[in-house]
Amino acid sequence: MIIIKFETDYQEGCHPRILERLSQTNFEQTSGYGVDVHTERAKELIRNIIGKPDAKVYFLVGGTQTNTTVIKHFLTPCEGVISVSTGHINVHESGAIEATGHKVLALPSHDGLIAASDLKSYLESFNADPTNEHMVQPGMVYVSYSSEFGTLYTRKMLTEIKAVCEEYGLKLFIDGARLGAGLTSDSSDLNIQDIANLCDAFYIGGTKTGALFGEAVVFPNPDNLNLKQFTTLIKQQGGLLAKGRLLGVQFETLFEDGLYLQLARHSNVQAIKIKKAFTEKGIKFLIDSPTNQQFPILTREQNEELSRNFSYELWKPLDDGKLAVRFCTSWATTDENVEELVRAIHNL
């Protein structure tokens, strides 16, 4: 029997329209490294959707490259990046940030989110510390939207964080590996223009929302950001694709008629069905997520039962012997598979 996989949101290829478009454009001859009409058009589409005609847009292959490149760009050698302790850059990037010479300064997690008040008191303490000349200087803040736990900053929370950043002269960078899931959640009170208005840089994750791969970094207000060498830095960090137009073609497809948000919304819809099934069964969650990642807490027996036909990620063994697990949906998650899972949950 085939196991149905809910492990991650990158377990299938890409949306068929992307493959079609890659086929249609396959024999076009273009210059490399993103100097081509598809890349230009994709940038234009993104500038339009965020409403910032002067924004700078860059395409990179993957998320680790994107995070290291943006962070390395923003920081001086003595500065570090502030992140929630559970942030991807602090946990799951193999020390890629430190490999560029920078410390990740971790703040406590509130369901995967930074609290503006924590940020402010960290910065106040830092400034009040007479020994701070011997410490890593806070240079920027990194947040994820949606977060590694599927949770979302509200407009109020993000506005407060941005205000603290401005008060203390820090850049704010939003990791949008799962931006689509965040923006299309029923719980979200932010749209992509808001995101662009509330940060110094963000990226639009393609890998987890229908592309084969690819992330679009956006600097909404590029003045004074000294981006002249940014393409060179992307190259240095290993993020510059030789056949750059592959990124252009994919983001063109995703952004020319709303496919991106449509696919993201689909992943949330499927996740909420699963959430509902667990809730109806009286199963609690580690975290209340309104997006495509769900973290139910299973007994060992429930886990054994579900594991027969489904795979998902073991998130964390809990002290009471139960297991927090993660079910992840994507643009490609079918109704059939969700229904089968829902049935299995009901039968637990």
Added chain:
Amino acid sequence: MIIIKFETDYQEGCHPRILERLSQTNFEQTSGYGVDVHTERAKELIRNIIGKPDAKVYFLVGGTQTNTTVIKHFLTPCEGVISVSTGHINVHESGAIEATGHKVLALPSHDGLIAASDLKSYLESFNADPTNEHMVQPGMVYVSYSSEFGTLYTRKMLTEIKAVCEEYGLKLFIDGARLGAGLTSDSSDLNIQDIANLCDAFYIGGTKTGALFGEAVVFPNPDNLNLKQFTTLIKQQGGLLAKGRLLGVQFETLFEDGLYLQLARHSNVQAIKIKKAFTEKGIKFLIDSPTNQQFPILTREQNEELSRNFSYELWKPLDDGKLAVRFCTSWATTDENVEELVRAIHNL
């Protein structure tokens, strides 16, 4: 009028069979990061073709990542990598090697190649230098096959370089971004097993030989190479693809029935036709290349004339006012386009 492009070997997409295969496998659900059946099969095919059942094979997205990852893996913090001065890592990777903390130790170029005798005298001088404890320690040698100038090491040359490496305890790494073009050149006296036997690591370039992207790093004799953390290092260097199976599917397609070498041979065949045309016209070359990159020396007038219908790379202005340029062919270069170019050359 459309300009026919001979600028690079990555100006088209990929071989249609790869797109087909990506379509066929698109909705398969696999784990991420290269833990999937396609990646496994691709590794197996490569191990078979090189005749090393214990070889370790890793897939990365692009060449810069591959070079930095392998070099960072092999070197201690005090060691540098020896390269010909014209080597890609010394010139065109935006300082990516230095960004990992390592110096590139440049040797003189002989048409893009290192001479074993130069290598040996460099190492002898280094060892004889009483101040060498304050110098970057030579830790490995980097060569390209085919080289950045399209030239090729002979079996004898590479065997000698390997012997010097062994004598001085250096690792030898072959950048195979254009391995296919090298192996399938009429001038080559090496096959892929030879390559595997003559180095500690090499990579098989996919990007320039029919793939959308992707490079396969091979450690033919992995014992004592301490590869336990190599996947983590790939991740740290930004080379680990989330949807890793895309690399697996591509290399499966390229290696299951000889497509890889067939495509590479095609690029050489097309290049040699162009070479012949220039030669017949009495046009000299900057370098005598037997592979898919050709470096004719044009007068300003010839350049102006050819530029009307063709694009190619301006390589280097020469002292006599002429221009060395580069024509590059690929797996996708059509007979029609070559014929049109050949006609234009004859009409110069």
Added chain:
Amino acid sequence: MIIIKFETDYQEGCHPRILERLSQTNFEQTSGYGVDVHTERAKELIRNIIGKPDAKVYFLVGGTQTNTTVIKHFLTPCEGVISVSTGHINVHESGAIEATGHKVLALPSHDGLIAASDLKSYLESFNADPTNEHMVQPGMVYVSYSSEFGTLYTRKMLTEIKAVCEEYGLKLFIDGARLGAGLTSDSSDLNIQDIANLCDAFYIGGTKTGALFGEAVVFPNPDNLNLKQFTTLIKQQGGLLAKGRLLGVQFETLFEDGLYLQLARHSNVQAIKIKKAFTEKGIKFLIDSPTNQQFPILTREQNEELSRNFSYELWKPLDDGKLAVRFCTSWATTDENVEELVRAIHNL
């Protein structure tokens, strides 16, 4: 009126015998970079005192260089160093460890010390985590003796930590910036041979125990530690002194007849007098330190009063409005100054 300073243990120059010896040897001609008879003799004295004739000893100028050099030596590019959160490398070295590419993996502080049980559960969790290939690999443990809070590992605690390190294949490095104060505390149950037996590397801090500057790194069992390039690494990290014999002369003086421990003991004796005075006054401590750093908790009024004639470090404002401060003594702290301070405490 002159303020008497108890701010740090490096506010005076050096023990007069060191200056004498520097004068006596001033016009000797020696080779640079530690290739001289004084350095050789100092190494020999240290090897003798720790009872390890095969130990390797290196002298560096300062503590930051020493920590970065040893840590960079021990770790692979994917590994990080485990430290208590309050450890010097995690807080007060300006990101010097991250600047070498490595993450500091912080464990909770128990009065400035790591608990072996915390270390073990961290490592167990790490090994059990299915995603750990994407995480910084634990490569070594860093502890300070005495700690940044003046506290001490017992023989039992350090033996347990060493056992965990061995079980998990981690190196153990002891920062001995204040090793003397640790070893000569009445609360210590370890001598310098024990230290040498319980770690893979440690350093003997000169700066804070009578030298102008200088730290002696010791690898008690250098086999298999691959130290061939260690001097080159010291140079790369900026720790190799041109006039290396200055370090040799200082450590000769400190170790030829017990001066080092005698000076360290003096600093503890003076600190304990101060501790006693605070205790008698009913003043509590942030931490119960048995060495030359004392952390009394003062009311704002007490602080104001003492600040008139004495300077010391403001450590941390507490929630109840009181202030934790640090009084630090050294080899140079005079009886007169301590008596004056004790009087002032009694008069609070």
Added chain:
Amino acid sequence: MIIIKFETDYQEGCHPRILERLSQTNFEQTSGYGVDVHTERAKELIRNIIGKPDAKVYFLVGGTQTNTTVIKHFLTPCEGVISVSTGHINVHESGAIEATGHKVLALPSHDGLIAASDLKSYLESFNADPTNEHMVQPGMVYVSYSSEFGTLYTRKMLTEIKAVCEEYGLKLFIDGARLGAGLTSDSSDLNIQDIANLCDAFYIGGTKTGALFGEAVVFPNPDNLNLKQFTTLIKQQGGLLAKGRLLGVQFETLFEDGLYLQLARHSNVQAIKIKKAFTEKGIKFLIDSPTNQQFPILTREQNEELSRNFSYELWKPLDDGKLAVRFCTSWATTDENVEELVRAIHNL
């Protein structure tokens, strides 16, 4: 018999007045890390002597730290530092520059000096290269005064280099490890104010001119150089001395009444006597140096003869079997030792 050493200019301790001053100030209590009256006064003396009241002055322990710190400060992650191929940072600092992530871009040596014309054509070629976005960006120029071969830029040469730097937006940094020997050479047409006027940063080497150790970095025009985090960077690079006043005391002594230049002049005077002796003997030089390093070319027999009583550095074996060697004098080189050497040369 005792060998008289002419190996380096750091083979003795320090000028006796420095030791005296260290003794006099030994029991003063000062804050650490350069926050003390001696350091302040030394900075003031240096600002006065260069005639730049707003200059910023920092003291570091040694030259490698100084070079890495200044270079790391000036460069963005994608930039490299241009140096003559024989420059100290390119040869003898164990890859310390690369360890901070930056490439050294080497230009040809003209007796140890960069030619402004070479610099200009390098920059013109770079700017004309259509692929330069994939290359290390030139960010600054590093020159040594006096050079590693004892040679000197003239005012005209340095002015031209500065003009090219300004034209191309590069910073100019002068390594003054042997600044004193340069400034006090009879061949020099530059004084220390000129140096300050012709660069963005330079350092005054103490180690080789009478100090125990220590280098003073000067930013003559600190506006727009963003130096706010420079002390933190010194700490990160391991160059911040705990007992910072030791540097202050030494530079006070060297600069309060002209001792620095007096000692430097002495070293040149002694070297020129030796140069004269070789010249009179008909012995040629590898390079015509007007400062404290002399590079005579000896036959094997001459070398054998001189080696009996003198030590000096073997610089380079020449193709004709002769040996280029280096004799180095310093502030401490005695008339007696020079006379003995001169006699031995005459007797060859």
